[in-house]
Amino acid sequence: MSQKINPVENFVSGFEAIRATLAGNDLPWLDSLRRSGIGQFEDIGLPGPKVESWKYTRLRPLEDTTFRPVILADREAYIDQVPTVLPSSSGCPRIVFVNGFMRSDLSCLDNLPEGVTVESLGAAVARDSEWVETHLGRIGRLEGQPLVALNTAMMNSGVVVHVQRGVVVEQPIQMIFIAGLTEEPVACYPRNLIVMEEASQATLVKLHAGLGVSAYLANAVTEVEVGDAAILRHYRVQSENIQATHLGSLHVRIGQDATYDGFGLHIGGRLSRTEVFARLEGEGGHCALNGAYLMKGREHCDNTTVIEHVVPHTTCSEVFKGILDDESRGVFQGRIVVHKDAQGTDGHQSSNVLLLSDKAEMDAKPELEIYADDVKCSHGATTGQLDETALFYLRSRGIPEALARNLLIQSFVAGALDEIKVDTVREAMMSKVVHWLPAKCFLAEEWTEE
Amino acid sequence: MLEIKNLHAAVDGTEILKGLSLEINAGETHAIMGPNGSGKSTLSYVLAGRDGYKVTKGEILYKGQNLLDLSPEERAGNGVFLAFQYPVEIPGVANTIFLKEALNAVRRHRGEEELDAMAVLKVVREKTKELGISEDMLKRAVNVGFSGGEKKRNEVLQMAVLNPSLAILDETDSGLDIDALKIVADGVNALRAPDRATLVITHYQRLLDHIVPDKVHVLAKGRIQRSGGKALALELEKNGYAEFAEAAA
Numbered sequence: 001m002s003q004k005i006n007p008v009e010n011f012v013s014g015f016e017a018i019r020a021t022l023a024g025n026d027l028p029w030l031d032s033l034r035r036s037g038i039g040q041f042e043d044i045g046l047p048g049p050k051v052e053s054w055k056y057t058r059l060r061p062l063e064d065t066t067f068r069p070v071i072l073a074d075r076e077a078y079i080d081q082v083p084t085v086l087p088s089s090s091g092c093p094r095i096v097f098v099n100g101f102m103r104s105d106l107s108c109l110d111n112l113p114e115g116v117t118v119e120s121l122g123a124a125v126a127r128d129s130e131w132v133e134t135h136l137g138r139i140g141r142l143e144g145q146p147l148v149a150l151n152t153a154m155m156n157s158g159v160v161v162h163v164q165r166g167v168v169v170e171q172p173i174q175m176i177f178i179a180g181l182t183e184e185p186v187a188c189y190p191r192n193l194i195v196m197e198e199a200s201q202a203t204l205v206k207l208h209a210g211l212g213v214s215a216y217l218a219n220a221v222t223e224v225e226v227g228d229a230a231i232l233r234h235y236r237v238q239s240e241n242i243q244a245t246h247l248g249s250l251h252v253r254i255g256q257d258a259t260y261d262g263f264g265l266h267i268g269g270r271l272s273r274t275e276v277f278a279r280l281e282g283e284g285g286h287c288a289l290n291g292a293y294l295m296k297g298r299e300h301c302d303n304t305t306v307i308e309h310v311v312p313h314t315t316c317s318e319v320f321k322g323i324l325d326d327e328s329r330g331v332f333q334g335r336i337v338v339h340k341d342a343q344g345t346d347g348h349q350s351s352n353v354l355l356l357s358d359k360a361e362m363d364a365k366p367e368l369e370i371y372a373d374d375v376k377c378s379h380g381a382t383t384g385q386l387d388e389t390a391l392f393y394l395r396s397r398g399i400p401e402a403l404a405r406n407l408l409i410q411s412f413v414a415g416a417l418d419e420i421k422v423d424t425v426r427e428a429m430m431s432k433v434v435h436w437l438p439a440k441c442f443l444a445e446e447w448t449e450e
Numbered sequence: 451m452l453e454i455k456n457l458h459a460a461v462d463g464t465e466i467l468k469g470l471s472l473e474i475n476a477g478e479t480h481a482i483m484g485p486n487g488s489g490k491s492t493l494s495y496v497l498a499g500r501d502g503y504k505v506t507k508g509e510i511l512y513k514g515q516n517l518l519d520l521s522p523e524e525r526a527g528n529g530v531f532l533a534f535q536y537p538v539e540i541p542g543v544a545n546t547i548f549l550k551e552a553l554n555a556v557r558r559h560r561g562e563e564e565l566d567a568m569a570v571l572k573v574v575r576e577k578t579k580e581l582g583i584s585e586d587m588l589k590r591a592v593n594v595g596f597s598g599g600e601k602k603r604n605e606v607l608q609m610a611v612l613n614p615s616l617a618i619l620d621e622t623d624s625g626l627d628i629d630a631l632k633i634v635a636d637g638v639n640a641l642r643a644p645d646r647a648t649l650v651i652t653h654y655q656r657l658l659d660h661i662v663p664d665k666v667h668v669l670a671k672g673r674i675q676r677s678g679g680k681a682l683a684l685e686l687e688k689n690g691y692a693e694f695a696e697a698a699a
Binding site: 388389390393394396397398399400403404407410411412413414415418 | 538612
């Protein structure tokens with residue numbers, strides 16, 4: 001029997017209990033930001049089914065489980081091998097967190113080029129509190145966003161990335177969040193801040209990896225500022241464990257002639273919801289929000305995006321592909337808002353899903369909200385099954401049925417992964433997809449030329 | 451090689467093949483000609499084992515074994531190959547990967563050792579050269595963005611790589627211009643051998659100018675109405691299928 005709990009009260013008392021230990025608690029601006037966060041959260045409460053945008057996703061794990069905030073001791077979980085997206089041999093810099101706290105012994109930040117800083121939120125606040133103050137909480141607003149508010153109160157970890165004007169970072173930087181392996185359910189609240197100054201370029205690869213089978217909550221907020229003419233390639237993998245609740249939100253501001261290229265691969269979690277709010281605030285800006293999700297068992301995966309075209313001549317594109325097996329459930333809510341002055345907007349959105357089981361379910365809600373008259377916007381959503389003709393074609397060439405199914409799934413997902421511009425990242429993501437597949441499958445091998 | 455006895459087959463509850471019998475020996479090439487809707491494609495799908503094509507009566511023996519007991523992949527492993535009338539596009543999967551997996555699946559089935567990527571590529575390149583196919587086609591996703599001719603050539607390439615005992619060509623000439631037709635026919639002819647058999651299914655006689663059959667059968671109303679030598683194909687070209695449509699009615 002699940003006992004009746006009051007989740008909001010629990011979170012608030014959790015906050016009071018750890019407040020004194022939170023990073024930068026002695027800074028008045030930060031303390032007041034946290035207090036307004038918990039105040040907002042207490043006022044609004046958890047989002048329920050009466051809120052339109054939460055119609056298809058119920059936060060049941062939060063209603064029947066008490067998650068205590070992580071403490072420093074939780075980071076000492078034994079990590080045999082650090083899960084990564086790009087292989088360690090790639091030599092890419094990485095910052096690693098275990099249960100909400102940075103682990104310097106697992107991180108590797110020696111090779112960062114000049115003009116780039118990658119550090120934990122705590123370190124950034126200690127080093128340059130003034131700079132953090134001018135950026136933190138400016139893009140991810142608290143109003144009407146209880147989960148952002150909760151994160152703002154509790155935030156104790158996360159990554160601050162700052163790429164200075166004109167700096168081009170060649171190597172992808174990995175941000176790795178490992179969770180799980182605790183005796184009781186815990187909650188961690190990573191807060192990431194990414195500031196790309198004018199004409200800078202970088203590729204960030206974020207991984208949320210769950211180990212073991214213990215329940216936990218990851219409530220993550222990422223604020224991204226892409227300055228004029230800057231390019232950020234932001235590739236994410238959510239591979240939480242089978243008991244995990246992952247609630248992530250991403251808030252992006254895109255400047256003039258700037259590009260935000262985002263991709264999210266979701267292959268884990270009991271319940272996951274990723275919200276992306278992107279605002280195109282300068283002419284010539286481009287926003288790509290792409291993603292793929294592969295769910296099985298009773299997993300639930302929700303991708304909710306809102307792209308706002310605020311000024312004229314900006315573009316956006318969204319390509320989402322989903323694979324739903326067993327009794328899993330997928331949700332895609334994609335809203336494109338074209339403001340009154342945003343003439344010449346070009347926006348395209350597509351959501352395609354393959355159901356591998358009769359009991360899997362998909363809810364797709366594309367929405368175009370257009371207030372300008374000279375715009376080009378389109379959306380398309382399909383839900384279907386594996387193509388029987390293609391399956392027969394492969395089998396007629398000797399390929400066993402299980403393998404043929406896997407190949408077709410891989411082929412379907414490739415339609416989204418192809419949007420990833422960095423080859424090494426795309427290949428690494430495909431290898432994660434292949435490992436998700438039920439039986440032996442094809443690995444995209446390199447065909448070396450003679 | 452292949453013995454079809456009194457075959458009855460239905461699709462969605464409608465009987466399409468109504469007592470078809472046919473025997474093909476090793477080393478022979480047979481052509482089945484017939485009007486639209488006579489059951490030509492149904493026969494090819496039944497031979498390859500497609501779901502939804504239900505055999506209600508009769509039997510098919512392949513190398514003396516009951517073919518209908520086998521899954522499509524087992525049939526392929528045993529040497530049955532169907533060149534599709536409409537080859538399927540598979541985005542995101544390179545032709546080379548597809549050929550490697552198909553070849554190794556078939557080799558596993560035959561108890562042969564699997565080949566590594568380089569060895570497969572060597573075999574594939576050899577065949578590509580023999581068939582006059584551009585290597586560019588290998589790197590592209592299976593049939594995606596291929597012209598009609600390229601798709602059919604890709605079918606013949608797969609056939610050459612998998613080295614079947616029984617090749618069934620379903621309307622391989624459809625959608626081909628004369629140059630492409632010649633390339634495809636040359637590819638098929640190159641595979642003719644005393645230990646192989648070929649079944650060419652076609653509506654028109656022109657393919658048979660290039661792939662000369664040992665025997666021609668007329669299929670109409672779900673049965674073989676008449677069999678003869680290659681002269682029968684010319685006669686059909688001249689007189690059409692009207693005679694058979696009436697005879698069967």
